[in-house]
Amino acid sequence: MCILEDRIIEIEHLIGQGRYLEARTLTQAAIENSSNIRLQQLHALALSKGGMPGQAKEFLEKVYKDHPEDAETAGILGGIYKTLFKQTENSDFAIQSRDTYLKNFTSTRNYYTGINAATMSSIAGQARKGREIAQEVIATIGEANSFWEIATLGEAYLLSKDPQKSLEHYQKARQLAGTDWGKVSSVHNQLWLISHYMNVPSDILKIFNPPAVAAFVGHMIDRPDRSSPRFPSSIEPAIKAAIKAAIRSNKIAIGYCSLACGGDILFAEAMEEEGGEVNIFLPFNKADFIRESVAFAGEHWVARFEDLMNRHAVHFVTQENYDNHSDLFSMQSKVVLGSTILRRSLIHSDAYLLSVLSDLDFSRLEGGTRDNMSLWPFQDKIINISPNNYLAASGGEASGSSGNKLITPSSSRPALYTLVIDTEKTDEWEKVEKIIRGAFEAAVVPPLACSTIEARLIIGFSTLRALWDFVLLLGKTKGINPSELRLSINGGPILLDDFHEKEIVKYKVMSGGHVDAALNEHQFSMPGICIALSPIAYELPLYKVEIELLSRVHMEKGEVVEVYKILT
Structure with a gap:
């Protein structure tokens, strides 16, 4: 029992740090040998927060069916439905979110699930029900002291059509938030969501305008x-x-x-x-x-x-x-x-x-x-x-020229953006690899280097734009099933060798620490999803590529890598 409790504490800690992939690995192994409901809840949380709310929903609905009175399961499931509603704008998810949040609130009188039940009611077009729940939340909190209690009252009064009291509480909450931009952006994002479904006075919206x-x-x-x-x-x-x-x-x-x-x-x-x-x-x-x-x-x-x-x-x-x-x-x-x-x-x-x-x-x-x-x-x-x-x-005069001498690099080690590709269907890998290599000829900007290392293809591009264009090209290439490929984007200085001047891909050998890192971090990839690893992932928004944080991972040497899912 002590071992199980320690494992649960470890998983809760990982989720608290945003290390969802690591948490999911532990929960997946643990639930195979245990029906502990807390492990099941944590597995659903790791799935949902790690970018897979659909899978989290399917898993936790079965748990909720077996434990319909468990308030914690209801609260987590309500959050999953809310995430799915934000992604799809399907009002069915809004109603499901409201119902599960409301069941939790009725059982626990927890103001967090209460205000979410009220808000999701209003978003789903049931404003009267939203007002009723919001008034219950106001009565539950009573005298507010903490930032979140005061901000929740601001939202509850907003849903109750009392803009003056809402304004007063939001102003007080903003003063308490100070320069805690996490709190500021959290309230702003909630108001931004609400404003798409009901009128939010401009003097309330501007209180939490993000910096x-x-x-x-x-x-x-x-x-x-x-x-x-x-x-x-x-x-x-x-x-x-x-x-x-x-x-x-x-x-x-x-x-x-x-x-x-x-x-x-x-x-x-x-x-x-x-x-x-x-x-x-x-x-x-x-x-x-x-x-x-x-x-x-x-x-x-x-x-x-x-x-x-x-x-x-x-x-x-x-x-x-x-x-x-x-x-x-x-x-x-x-x-x-x-x-x-x-x-x-x-x-x-x-x-x-x-x-x-x-x-x-x-x-x-x-x-x-x-x-x-x-x-x-x-x-x-x-x-x-x-x-x-x-x-x-x-007393000086401006000059734009630095007068610095051009310095020649000490080795053939350009900074490249790497794309690692493999598939779970290893028996088809040779065929898939041949098709991918054949696509180089159709690339707007072909890769500079390419190597096959342990049934994984690592391709080096001189720019991230060229790499992303090639990813899009693969999605249209005959003979490629994108749902079966695992792709990961990384980058850094790469050592190149085996030069072929007349070929489309000039270098056949790639090596160095960043090649090793790209191959190692490819372990976080999933079929049908293209992931990108920090810090290279941060560059993608420059090309209007939408990304979403899947997880933070602590590597063996102590560094923290952020894993992003590409949404575009």
């Missing part, structure tokens, strides 16, 4: 040997003040950036000083990044870098060495932009691209900077702060 999100790109502080100034240290205070002004005027409270000396660090510090959330991305290992992008400007910049690293969330595109591969910077920039768009879609807010680029650099935007910024889908929300506006006061 704007911003991605940042910009120049580093000038190197000591730069012949003409572009971003000298003398204008640093003025640039930081301008960044702060842009943050305030556009109500930006969530930022994504790298952490090079100059613009990046100034943006991160400004966000921090304004009480915002900072998310940092580095293109390769920390020591190399400091050497290439921070240390040349002086030890005080290194100290500021370290301080920010210690206080905020940091993500590495790769932990490998730099080795003069500048394409890693481009990959990182796209991940920063895509992460910002993804966050915007999750909280339904505005997204800005804030830059610090000289007039010349901003107008011509050559190479990677131009290509990356052109991907930004909200061209009317690009704010550039030009150092030129401050150079005259400091």
Whole structure:
């Protein structure tokens, strides 16, 4: 019994951390040998939160039939029906959600299931029933103290057609939420859902308007040997003040950036000083990044870098060495932009691209900077702060040319986007692989490399756009059954060998740490679903590809990988 209890606690912990795939693996094994109802509930939760609410519904309905009086099962099943309603807009799911939530509320008097029963009634077109349940919720809570109690009363009074009391409670809840954007976005998303089915006063909607999100790109502080100034240290205070002004005027409270000396660090510090959330991305290992992008400007910049690293969330595109591969910077920039768009879609807010680029650099935007910024889908929300506006006061003249020498990479190790494909029908793999390889000729941009490793095909593309176009092509290829394929998207620096100049696919051998990681993380793939692994998954929204978090997974070396399901 003790072993079972420990396993249940472990699974609850995994679900609480968003590690749904790991939780599902444990529950799947456990329910084969036990009919414990808590294990069954957790299995349904892991399925639903892990992107499979349909399977969760089928599983838990059988459990609920055997335990119709169990309030916890009813509450979980109500949530699954609600998820299915959001996905399909089928009112039958709204009614089923309301009924199961209501049964839970009647039994437990839990205000959470009560308010959900009231809201789902209103959404299903049964406003009178919704008001009745909402009034019961108000009576159940009584004197509210916590954020969630007060926010629930705001929703209950809204459903009861008492906008003034609703407004008062929502205002109080917003004050308690402060800068907890998780709470703010949760209430906003609920109000956003309700507003599609009943009138929500604008003064209530705007209380929980989510903060704007911003991605940042910009120049580093000038190197000591730069012949003409572009971003000298003398204008640093003025640039930081301008960044702060842009943050305030556009109500930006969530930022994504790298952490090079100059613009990046100034943006991160400004966000921090304004009480915002900072998310940092580095293109390769920390020591190399400091050497290439921070240390040349002086030890005080290194100290500021370290301080920010210690206080905020940091993500590495790769932990490998730099080795003069500048394409890693481009990959990182796209991940920063895509992460910002993804966050915007999750909280339904505005997204800005804030830059610090000289007039010349901003107008011509050559190479990677131009290509990356052109991907930004909200061209009317690009704010550039030009150092030129401050150079005259400091006695310098603007220059767009860095004067840096072109550095040759130390090895043939481009940053590639990888697609791993296999099928559960191993007896048909040779036939399937031949068809996939034949599709290379029809690709708009063919892959650069391809290898077969242990009955899995790993294909390397120079851009994520080219990879995604190929995935779409496979779905239309004769002889391919997409429901039988398992596909996973990853990426990073890849070692290439066995060059064939005259063939469509130039390299036949792919190796290195990122190949090993891509093959290992392919274990999370499922038939008929294309998944993408972080941080490369964050870039997909740049190409209008919708993704949904399936799970967070703790790998053997301690790193956390997020697994996304592609919805498009």
